[in-house]
Amino acid sequence: MTRTATPRSVTLTRESEGVYVATNADGAQLRFGRGEGLLGPVELMLAAIAGCSSIDVDAMTSRRATPDRFEVTASADKVTEDGANILENIRVLFDLAFPEGEEGDAARKRIGAALRASHEKHCTVSRTVEGGVPVALVEADAPQA
Incomplete structure (x- = not known):
């Protein structure tokens, strides 16, 4: 590794x-x-998740054809339990359209593989969220432990 x-x-x-x-x-x-x-910060996080995968999918599909439509919507449910907030059910919907013809067909055929590659390997943002990486909030002038 x-x-x-x-x-x-x-x-x-x-x-x-x-x-x-x-x-x-x-x-x-x-x-x-x-x-x-x-x-807001939650919307920025959703934009980061959608944006990270969008960059991947765009690169992998637009080599074949320029999209007629490339719209991505990230959504989630903000849940509050015992006073603590978290997002659940994060979903990223890709609404893509490519021109008719051989190049558009090639781009459409690449969408599924591009989504999988982004999700499984390339998108740092969604992989980090799914991985549950710890976050440390540290005061600049506080003594280091």
């Missing part, structure tokens, strides 16, 4: 109460939070 690790990070900056800007190492930014016109 070959194992490699490449660090990934974002830095979150508070813009105002409930509004934040995430910045990655390349300087790309995304504004989010609570409030009208903003995606």
Whole structure:
């Protein structure tokens, strides 16, 4: 088994109460939070799951034909039990259409395999969620244990 690790990070900056800007190492930014016109953290997670697999599926199908429609919807049920929240029943629906003809047929035939490859191997986000990887919340100035 070959194992490699490449660090990934974002830095979150508070813009105002409930509004934040995430910045990655390349300087790309995304504004989010609570409030009208903003995606919330749960929606960002759903977008990350859908986006990760979309990138995979797009790459594997659009080599054959450019899609006429590529729409992906991620949904989940937010469940509260004993005051603790979690998402259940996460589902990512791919609504894809390709042009008629040989190239479109080739792209359509690739969809199932592309979905499986993304889910089983390539999509870091959904694989991490399914794997139940622990998350540590650490205070910057706190003594390290």
